[in-house]
Structure formats: C-alpha cells, structure tokens
Amino acid sequence: MMAPRITTQPQQNFCFCEGEKRQLTVFAEGSSLTYQWQRLIATQWQNISGNPKHTFLTFQSNPSATGIFRVIVLGACCSDTSVIFGVTVDRNPVGGLVVINDTLMVSGIDVPFPDSGFLNPTICLGDSIRLGWDNFTKNSYLWCTGETSPSIQTPALSEPTNYNAMVVSADQKTAILLSFTVHIDSFPPAAPIGVDNIRYGDTVVNLVAFTTNGAKIYWFATKTSEIPLDSTNSGEILPIVGLTVPSITEFWLAAYTELCQSLERTYIRAVVKAEKHLHCGR
Numbered sequence: 001m002m003a004p005r006i007t008t009q010p011q012q013n014f015c016f017c018e019g020e021k022r023q024l025t026v027f028a029e030g031s032s033l034t035y036q037w038q039r040l041i042a043t044q045w046q047n048i049s050g051n052p053k054h055t056f057l058t059f060q061s062n063p064s065a066t067g068i069f070r071v072i073v074l075g076a077c078c079s080d081t082s083v084i085f086g087v088t089v090d091r092n093p094v095g096g097l098v099v100i101n102d103t104l105m106v107s108g109i110d111v112p113f114p115d116s117g118f119l120n121p122t123i124c125l126g127d128s129i130r131l132g133w134d135n136f137t138k139n140s141y142l143w144c145t146g147e148t149s150p151s152i153q154t155p156a157l158s159e160p161t162n163y164n165a166m167v168v169s170a171d172q173k174t175a176i177l178l179s180f181t182v183h184i185d186s187f188p189p190a191a192p193i194g195v196d197n198i199r200y201g202d203t204v205v206n207l208v209a210f211t212t213n214g215a216k217i218y219w220f221a222t223k224t225s226e227i228p229l230d231s232t233n234s235g236e237i238l239p240i241v242g243l244t245v246p247s248i249t250e251f252w253l254a255a256y257t258e259l260c261q262s263l264e265r266t267y268i269r270a271v272v273k274a275e276k277h278l279h280c281g282r
Contacts, residue, residue: 002029002031003075003077003078004031004073004078004079004080005028005029005030006080007028009026009085010024010026010057010082011085021058024087026073028073030080031075031076032076033074034053035053035071035072036071036072037070038072039067039068040069040070040142043147043148057069057071065087065089066166066168066177067087067166068084068142068166069086069087070083070085084164086164119181120181122183122184123157123184124184124259124260124261125158125186125188125263126157126158127156128154128155128156128157129153129154129182131151131163131165131180132149132151132152132165137150139168140169140170141167142166144164144165145163157182160181160182160183160184161181162180162181162182164177164178164179165178185259188257188260188263189215189255189256190212190262191263191264191265192209192210192211192255193209193210193212193266194253194266194267195207196268199273200273200275201245201272202245203245204239204241204242205240205249205270206240207239207268208236209266215255216235216255216256216257217255217256218254218261219251220252220253220254222252228254240270243270243272244272245273245274247272248269248272250267250268250269251268253265253266254266
C-alpha cells in the first residue's frame with residue numbers, strides 16, 4: 001500500500017478580490033486518500049468542514065477568508081502535510097497604497113514601508129536574522145511559522161528561506177500578506193594566508209598575512225575570540241615589539257568582507273629563538 005505523498009503543493013501567497021470565487025488545489029499520490037484542509041486560528045490549526053474527498057478548497061468573496069491555511073493528505077496509516085500558504089481577499093474596489101513618511105497605510109494598517117532590502121535581506125551562512133516590526137504593536141500579526149508577534153527570529157539558515165507575514169488592521173477588517181525571502185551569502189571570504197616569522201635574537205618581529213580576494217584581515221588572540229585586537233593591528237602586517245628571547249607568540253586571523261567573515265581562522269605565530277652562533281672548524 002502506497003503512503004500518501006503530495007506531488008503538487010497549493011499555490012502560495014494566493015490573493016483575489018472581493019466578489020470573486022476561487023479554488024486552491026492539491027495533488028497527491030497514494031492509496032485511499034482523504035483530504036483535511038485546515039486554517040490557523042490564533043496559534044491552533046482548526047479543521048475546515050467539507051467533503052474529505054475534495055482535493056480543492058473553495059474561497060468565497062468574503063474578506064474574512066483572509067488567513068493562513070494548509071492541507072493534510074491522509075492515507076490508510078500515514079499522512080503528508082502541505083506547505084503553509086496565505087490567502088488574502090482584497091476589498092472591492094481595490095485601492096492603491098498610500099505612502100506617508102515611509103509608512104505603509106492600508107485601511108488602518110500601519111507598518112514601516114517594506115522596501116526590497118527589508119523584504120529580501122542577505123545573511124551569512126549559518127546566521128539567523130530578525131524579521132518584522134518590533135515597535136509596531138497596534139496591528140495583529142500572523143507568521144507562517146504560527147507566531148503572532150510583530151517580529152520573529154529565524155533559526156540558523158543554510159539555504160534561502162521564505163517567510164510570510166499576515167498583517168491585520170486593528171479593526172480586523174483589512175489584511176495584507178507580505179513575503180520575506182532570506183538570501184544566503186554562500187561565498188564567504190577565504191581564510192587568510194599567514195606566514196610564520198622565526199627569528200634569532202630579535203625582539204621586534206613583523207607578522208605578515210594576506211587574502212586572495214582583498215578582504216580585510218583581523219587578528220585575534222585565540223581561535224574563538226569574538227573581539228579582534230586593537231584596530232591599529234588590523235591589516236596585512238602585525239608588528240610585535242618587545243618580545244623576550246626565547247618566546248612564541250600566537251595569533252588567529254579571520255578575513256572579513258562587508259557582510260561575512262571567513263568560516264575558518266588561520267593560525268600564525270612569531271617565534272624568537274636564542275641567537276644562533278656559528279662555529280668554524282679548523
């Protein structure tokens with residue numbers, strides 16, 4: 001018996017106007033399939049009544065259809081759950097957006113105007129980011145993750161990820177659906193190339209490092225230090241003055257671009273040995 005598997009997901013970020021009638025459809029394969037469509041109410045998924053054989057969900061023209069939905073495809077013993085999708089019903093006639101003082105005003109919805117950088121941020125591989133509007137609490141919010149706060153913190157991301165936010169006016173009459181796409185800078189700078197400096201008898205040593213892509217170099221006292229050494233020591237050359245003889249002084253280097261740092265750090269050391277004396281044979 002074949003377990004259920006969704007082959008075509010419902011359309012995401014679905015929007016239509018008041019007065020229209022639309023359907024969302026899911027396609028799946030498997031044996032003895034039934035379909036349970038659900039709507040997110042507050043933080044709980046609630047079943048939508050209807051024919052369990054229906055592979056589609058019908059939306060009427062009422063703006064109250066605006067919300068977050070999903071469908072569970074059930075087989076004899078297993079199930080498969082669709083992606084979460086948002087539906088927005090615009091009141092008719094559809095008005096334009098009026099931007100006042102960098103604020104998006106849509107029938108009582110008041111949030112900072114979402115420019116391209118706001119909706120499409122780029123982060124470093126393995127980082128997380130906060131999305132949304134921390135200081136705007138007069139609206140209601142519903143994220144595709146089920147959270148209802150004005151902003152959310154993503155987990156550490158390793159690939160581009162989409163997030164949807166439903167912003168609902170205080171009177172619960174109007175909503176807009178905004179889509180965020182978090183992009184990943186998958187090409188962090190290469191770790192610097194460092195050159196050990198081994199000297200005999202000297203107490204002043206210059207350590208030299210360089211990068212292959214022109215990124216900035218920062219020097220750290222340990223492999224895990226978060227704060228680099230004094231900014232005057234940033235760059236390709238690190239002068240070390242007043243070393244004792246003998247001694248070993250160690251550093252770790254990281255390369256930085258405007259956004260990201262190298263995933264690995266380079267170990268480099270200054271070694272000062274006792275002065276070598278040469279003895280000539282007779």
